Amino acid sequence: MNQTRIESPCIRVCTIEPVSGYCRGCGRTMPEIAQWMSMGSIDRQLVMRQLPTRLERLAASARSHS
Template sequence: MQTPCIHLCSLEPSTGFCAGCGRTLQEIGSWTSYSDTERRRIMELLPARLAGAATLSNHMKTNLAGGPERPL
């Protein structure tokens, strides 16, 4: 069975997606009961979810820092 899990399991509170694979807690818990078609459909969504989560995370860091991030 194909899985997007990369063993970096951490749910992002701002999105509800796993930081490693991009799935929701519901999707992770139900993964083995989904059909191959349903798993493929979800996996097609994951790159956009992860990209959106990264954008949101960067936006939140910028706002918390009071401006654009600066290298140390």
């Protein structure tokens, strides 16, 4: 079976927001970042699907605190 490898969503803005635990750059948690290279394609897809919502929540939180 030929599976497409999902590349890292890292954009090199690596700062963890303390309340949510999400990276402000990519939206992943520290465990997700640490395990990314060993994750299978399905697990990576599951994380990738959550990132837009996480990043929007981080942006909304930043707007409400400014």
